[in-house]
Amino acid sequence: MEWSDPSTFSLMPRASATGSSLPAYAKNTEQPCARVVALGQLRVDVVTDRVLLFRIGVAGLALMRLSPDGSNEDIEAALAKLVAIAPPDTGHVDLLPEVDAATGYREWSGTYDAPGNPLIALEESPVVALINQLKPGLAIDIAAGTGRHARRLAALGHRVLAVDSSAAMLAPLRAVAGVTTVVGDMTALPAPTASCDLAVCSLALTHASVLGPPMAEIARVLRPGGEAILSDVHPMIAATGGMAFYRNAAGEQRFVRNHVHWGVGVLGRLCLRRSSRQGVL
Numbered sequence: 001m002e003w004s005d006p007s008t009f010s011l012m013p014r015a016s017a018t019g020s021s022l023p024a025y026a027k028n029t030e031q032p033c034a035r036v037v038a039l040g041q042l043r044v045d046v047v048t049d050r051v052l053l054f055r056i057g058v059a060g061l062a063l064m065r066l067s068p069d070g071s072n073e074d075i076e077a078a079l080a081k082l083v084a085i086a087p088p089d090t091g092h093v094d095l096l097p098e099v100d101a102a103t104g105y106r107e108w109s110g111t112y113d114a115p116g117n118p119l120i121a122l123e124e125s126p127v128v129a130l131i132n133q134l135k136p137g138l139a140i141d142i143a144a145g146t147g148r149h150a151r152r153l154a155a156l157g158h159r160v161l162a163v164d165s166s167a168a169m170l171a172p173l174r175a176v177a178g179v180t181t182v183v184g185d186m187t188a189l190p191a192p193t194a195s196c197d198l199a200v201c202s203l204a205l206t207h208a209s210v211l212g213p214p215m216a217e218i219a220r221v222l223r224p225g226g227e228a229i230l231s232d233v234h235p236m237i238a239a240t241g242g243m244a245f246y247r248n249a250a251g252e253q254r255f256v257r258n259h260v261h262w263g264v265g266v267l268g269r270l271c272l273r274r275s276s277r278q279g280v281l
């Protein structure tokens with residue numbers, strides 16, 4: 001059910017490709033005990049079937065989108081997908097606990113780059129198109145992870161500083177020519193003021209509970225006229241329970257929280273116009 005699971009996205013109608021108070025399930029780590037609700041043929045245990053509930057919710061969103069003016073065929077297809085949602089195997093428990101970013105990305109690092117992540121498929125081509133337009137210089141990849149963008153930047157001739165709070169995520173980048181990896185936090189970047197020509201931060205700002213500190217750091221490390229390429233999940237995704245879902249080595253579904261930052265759900269290129277070294281975004 002993680003965003004890397006295309007079956008979750010396939011519940012949404014195609015057109016949908018396109019306060020952080022969140023459902024209480026996030027805190028649900030209590031010992032399982034049955035509390036079953038029947039939805040037609042489907043029996044849902046509201047304590048242990050949290051993944052199933054999310055999938056039903058995504059299917060419901062698809063139907064909401066289609067209800068005003070979707071074609072009868074699309075609505076029938078969405079209903080068929082809703083009906084086809086399978087309950088988990090008997091005895092399977094999917095409590096969906098929340099973990100912090102350090103734990104989550106340490107556990108996820110080994111499988112993060114597995115093929116088929118539709119979020120990355122959506123994000124990669126517009127970000128790469130922006131990256132390709134820039135002249136080589138000193139680039140900082142903030143929350144670089146396993147280094148999708150850092151590798152490309154290095155291949156294009158940039159000198160790259162790849163920063164991430166997870167040593168495990170950075171590990172595959174260590175031997176890449178042209179890339180220096182540093183374990184560090186996006187709220188205290190390990191780079192001098194006005195030192196970078198380019199800052200890239202992809203799919204990570206949503207993990208910050210408050211945007212001010214990482215954004216101030218991006219403004220600080222960029223030279224006057226430097227550029228930032230920032231991508232993230234749309235706040236609607238986070239607001240409707242879309243978290244950074246993954247499975248740990250034991251196969252348990254967990255998530256790192258995506259915080260809701262209304263007004264920032266954009267994929268864009270910011271040209272930073274700074275009149276001084278301490279200019280503002």
Ligand SMILES: C[S@@+](CC[C@H](N)C(=O)[O-])C[C@H]1O[C@@H](n2cnc3c(N)ncnc32)[C@H](O)[C@@H]1O
Pocket residue numbers: 101105142143144145146147148163164165166169184185186187201202203204207244
């Ligand atoms: C979804 S991954 C994105 C990785 C990479 N930018 C990409 O697009 O593939 C989010 C990354 O943010 C990192 N991260 C989360 N909070 C962070 C923080 N406060 N400072 C630095 N990195 C952080 C995680 O360790 C993880 O590698």
